[in-house]
Every structure is written in structure tokens, then in C-alpha cells.
Amino acid sequence: MAAQNDIYLDQGADWSQGIIYANGSGPVNITGYTFECQIRTSSVSTGGVIAASPSVDISDAANGAFTVQLTSEQTWSIPMAGKTGNDKFPTYVYDLFIISPTGQRTKLLYGNVFVSPGVSE
Secondary structure, eight states, rough: EEEEEEEEEETTSSSSEEEOOTTTTTEEOOOTTTEEEEEEEEOOOGGEEEEEEEEEEEEEETTEEEEEEEEEHHHSSSSSSSSTTTTTSSSEEEEEEEOOTTTTTTEEEEEEHHHHHHOOO
């Protein structure tokens, strides 16, 4: 079962989050695995439009380590017209899938994405 993890972004700033994929026995070797991650205005089932597609870089495959990241250009291009959450920042949704070399898709993370508006260019 996927874990919920909300993300807080500053529009116009680089963002990254290091993650270790592990199970009850410890880190999982992710050699040959790929990832898919999208930030959307809402879920696909409700017609959500892609606001950004973070890249995922494997940093230590044998120990399940990878980094999810967005460049400053990507965060700057996220529209500020999304629905607002409790903190009044535009709110989006995301999920992160890992795909095994045999094609098995597993959802690792999902949650809300809160975007703090940028001021400086």
C-alpha cells in the first residue's frame, strides 16, 4: 500500500526529495527499475491536467536510493490558479510509481502538493 506524503513547493525554486525504497527486510535493489511521477490539478478520473512531471534519478540502486526532483523552471511554470487548501496556497495532487524490469507497477507515494507563489524572477 502506498504511503501518503504531502509536498510543499516554492514556485521558482528547485525542489528535491531523497527516498529509500525498502520492505520489511531492508532496502530493495532497484537496478533496472523506472519511475513515473506526475503532479496534476486533480486525479485523472476527474479530468486532472498535468501541472508538472518530476524527474527521478537513482542514486544508489543496490540500496534502493533515489531522488525525486523539480527544477526551478518546472516549479515556476506550475499555474497558481489551482484550488486552495487550508493554507490558502494552490493545491495539486501527485503520485509516484516504481516499475520493475518485468513491468510490474507499484504505487509508492501519493498526496497533495502545496505551492507557495513566487515573487522574484
